[in-house]
Amino acid sequence: MTPSDDPTPTTPDGSTELPLPGDPSYPTGSAEAPAIEAPLPAGKLKQRVIPDPPEMDQAAGRRAFWFVLALVLITAVVMAAVLALNVVADPYGSVGTHLFPTVTTSDRTVKADRIEALKQPPQLVVLGSSRSMRYEPSYLEKKTGLKTFNAGVNGIGGTADAWAMTQFIHQVWPESHPNYLWMVDVESFVPFEVQARTANEPRLAKFVGAATAGQGPLELAKAIWQNRTTMFSLSTAKDSLRLLIYRDKAKNSQSKYQKQILADGVLKQRLWSKKEWSRRYPNSVQRYSDLYKNVYHKLDPASQTYFEKTLKFMNDQGATPLLVLTPINPKLAKILNPLGRLVRHQQVVSYIESLQGKYQFKFIDLTDPSVFGFDPKQFYDGMHMTTINTEKAIDYILKQTGGVPPVTPPASGQ
């Protein structure tokens, strides 16, 4: 970059001796620059020739048109081929063609498998999002004497998931009448959308009206449009090809939840580490900040409908569920509160309390984890706790509510 190294032509005063831009003789591209080699005083600029980018022959008008057309068509053909491949293979079950098994086994699928594999029906079911997945059935069983199953699944929101899970358990064990520990999040009422993972598990999808099998071309087109990012994707194409080539082997290679979710539905214990915290906490700050800033501005009526529908079903089955508002790491709460979380929290509490006369349930707000003497170091991130904290929470819940209320099965035995 030192000017002395630069061989470009110069002008003694760097001003008007050279043609100016706009002048017919102004050098652009391949034009010959005036070759003046006099030394340049400090502070003065060289008039430099800036080469133009290489271009197609300007005279090749017709050929250039065909070139552009061919390029666009080839692009469209390749993209259409990839779309067709992804729709046919449908490796994640996004559009519901169901011609091949999916390559991913979601936590919904594993939980449904575990429920079907139970030797006796659960007497207590834990429901909720990922935050509920480390509430250990074995610990609850020790404290309550009730055979417990953890049916919590990943995903923000999820009142529809709770509905689907209760329905599925009832379908598998129609004679059973479990009670419920429902870990509700302040974020359970975000704008409603049936989780794709639920929609892709046929045993649950049918309860939330998201079953996709046997759909017509219009529905298929709609599903493709809704999943366009997944469908027009190279990584999806890679999985589609893997699926077509390896079939069931492809499925097994992706099912990480098979090992992580134990027979009673709980997520395998994992020790806290500083490294894990450093990796996960910033992500939760980002994720929930975005949620409160951009998405979660009011409680969503569709989420509320599923919430109440589930409560009614539980009551109809003779259960009086324990509703618990899940804890949040105070460090994260401090960041999210000004972004609208504090207001949403108040709205959720008011909403649940307003249902007291309408449905039977016990409600306890654990948003502030200091009420159960939490260990601040036992949060994996901003929301998820280790079992050290979940056990403390369980102790507190049972103490405050006087234990899990007994179930009074309906007389008709429905």
Added chain:
Amino acid sequence: MLLNSYTFLLVFLPVVVVLYWVIPRGYPRLLFLIAANLFFYGLWDWRYVPLLLATTLVDWLAGHYLARSEDEGTSRRRKLLLAAAIVVNLAFLGYFKYRGFFVDSLDGVFKLFGAGKPMPAIRLLLPIGISFYTFAGISYAVDVYRGMIKPAKSVIHYLAWVTLFPYILAGPIIRYGHVGAQLERSQQRFRWALIGTGLFFVVMGLAKKMLVADMMAPYVNNLFSHHAHLGLLSGWGAALGYTLQLYFDFSGYSDMAVGVAIMIGLRFPQNFDSPYKAVNPSDFWRRWHMTLSGWLRDYLFIPLGGSRGTTLFTVRNLLITFLLGGLWHGPAWTFVFWGLLWGVYQSVHVVAKKYGLTPKWVWLNRILTFIAATVAWVFFRATSMRAAADVLAAMAGLKGVAGEGILRVAPVLAAFIVGGLLWVNLLPNTWEIQPRPKLRYALLLGILLAAALLAMSKPSPFLYVQF
């Protein structure tokens, strides 16, 4: 709106290109271009559109008055006017980009002496592209002052140039004397060759970004985020990976900007000329981010006296220029150090050249320059000086060979590094390829475009957008 987004590539760009050529030449077309530019910029955050206009119009006004007093030469009044325009530009840039940095640094100094309360920390959203349009604006005022260019024909021409959407997010830094002048000339007629050439550059740039840089990014990010646990191999994997990722990312953006500009009949300057083929630090900066290094040369290094003095004087000017060049990239000590390091490289080269100590073997020069650049990029990429020191210690073998088990260089990253090194050393760059309207070119580019579009499933901004 990102240049590598469906919205831009499939909606905004085709609509703007079609309307641009449909609208009659002259002021209507320029007015449409300004509207498109401001719409594009406003989509990011419309509240900063007035800032963009205010900053750049200061330079237009300065240019206007400087041109009217051209016969006064270098009078005090003209100098003051130019200084005022530069100060206003730098004040905007300083306030929005560097305020937090300087406040934090001052706080650190006060804390060191055990005095003072922490100063109120205001974190402002950085107006995107401010570093680029501020430098473009300054170059305009200075060029008019120097008589290098005539002032813009009208404020419409000026605005169409300074807000031009292909460059506004991340450069290249365009000058009125080059691109603005093209807008003033009788605008050319539509030709399919323009679209064909533009597509060639856009596809090449998009492919570099989506199919190379972004494929490497997760591996490189993972290694840098575990800087304390790297070993010799993973340390070099991180550094080489980023060296190539940044090149493919930024040269990809520059290619796209050039291509988009060609589609509307404008020629942008070259920004990359195979920089990793450079044979010395000076050569590197004639090939890397050429429009920035050209700007620093013309508006900082030469006014400081350039290399027309003693060696010590040249070294001083180089250090100042690169220090400020480093700071231009961002308000962080890592950037300052990165700039300083390049200043030192350049100085060493100047001294070595003077005493005939530079190696004669071209390949050795290339390897030395490449390693120097790779080491410097570690500071550019690291989130702190500590992180940079960790990576460099790992590269020096001070932390063992393997590093932590989970941090081994993934075969995919290793393949990209080997492939990338071969590419940057052996293949011609985009500007060295002559686009031809042939079916085999269309086939290759069509497949590349489709693959790049299919790789665009989630937004991934170009690295230089943050500057």
